[in-house]
Every structure is written in structure tokens, then in C-alpha cells.
Amino acid sequence: MKRFISIMLTLQLCIVSFTSNAEPINYYVIANQAMPFQITTENNKHSGIVSDIISRIFIENYTVNYHTYPFNRMISQLEAGGEKNWITYGSPDWGGVQAANLSDMPIYTVSHSILTNAKSDFLYRDIKDIDDKVFVLLYGFDYPTLQPLIDNGQIKELRVKDYGAAFRILDKMPDDAVFIEMTSRIKYNLKIQSRELQNYNLQDFSTLIPSYPIYLALDPNMDSDIQRFINEQLSILSDSGTLTAIINRYI
Known part of the structure; x- marks a missing residue:
């Protein structure tokens, strides 16, 4: 019995030591533009697909520090090195x-759509259909397959700071403006702004922006043990169905 108690005390001390010595995780969040992947409320509560995954991965033994910035500033912070052991989300694309x-495995596959006002009879079939349209795009985000068309003047872009501004432009310019964005983010932001999808037309845009996977993006200098832990936990979340359940909560 004494030997059993001794073993248990040793294990508890090891757990306490691991918890107290574990490196903090620095999680970077995009402010206002990344819903439903990252959602931040006015009282600084965090949710969303990526944020919920992070919470589940680091539910024990790690402290997660949250850093919320506008997109361009966040990228600048990370390019400068960021806080040690930082994590956010990203894609090879x-x-x-x-x-x-x-991360070793993706967390979601994104697709892009064209959103137009339902008052417009616009139908996208190929690139010729968009020659006379104003492309509404979010500030800060790059669209590599669209950029050559923007550079040669075939696409006229109009950058906006948020989804509300994009939807208002579609309402004011129903025959002239189209909004290009991730399908999941369009649907989510229409919903939270109490806008009915039936008042808009959503058309697949995969011919110009093919679907692609997104992953957890990790500090290139992240501690190898932490990185291994993240990949192991992500695999467990996938195998248990928790990853799918998190995604279905928002999409």
C-alpha cells in the first residue's frame, strides 16, 4: 500500500511539474474578418472553428495566450517572429x-463563391461573364488566381473592411457588384447579420479559385514536443468525430 501511495504521489508531482513547466501557447486571432473560423466578442470571449479546436487541443497542461489583431498587423507580427510557440491557421495556397x-492534417476544406443581389440576373459561367463587374473583396486578403486579372485590368476591385460593407454594396449596386469570398464565411456572416440568403444569389467560383484545405499554422521554431502533441491531439479529435462536430456547430 505504501508503495502504491508513493507511486501515485510521484505521478502527481510529475503532472504538476509538467503543467508548471509547459511552455505557453500563443494563439493569434484575426479581428472581425475570420468568422466563423475565429470569433471574438466584445467581452473578449473566443469561439469559432479554429478557436474551438485550439481549446480542445490545449484543454489541459498548457496555458494559451490570445493575441487579436487586424489581419495585416497579425501577419506583420508573425513575420517578425511572433511570440514563442505561436499558432494560428493557414494553407499552402x-x-x-x-x-x-x-499541422500534419488539414482541419477543413474551403470553397469560394460569388455572391450577388437577388435583384440581379447575373449568371456566372466563365471569365467573360465578369468583365463588366466590380469585384468586392476584403481588405488584407490575397487572391493569387485573381491577381493577374486585377493587374491587367480585367477585374475592377473594390476593397472593403468587413462583410457588412460588402453586403451593403451589393444592395446598392445589384447589377454591377459581385462579392467574392469563402462560402462558409459568406453564409455565416449573412446569418449573424440577420440577412436572408434568399435575398442573394450564391454561385460556385471554384473554376477561378479552386477548393483547398486549411491547416493549423505553427511557429517554424515551435518546440518539437509541443508540435508532436498538437498533431497527436488533432488526430484524436478527427478519429473521435469531435473535429466534425466542431465544424458542424458553425457551418
């Missing part, structure tokens, strides 16, 4: 710091 070191 995005390049740069959000593609430098990714």
Missing part, C-alpha cells in the same frame, strides 16, 4: 508565414 509550418 496562401504562402508566406501562414504556410511555412503546417
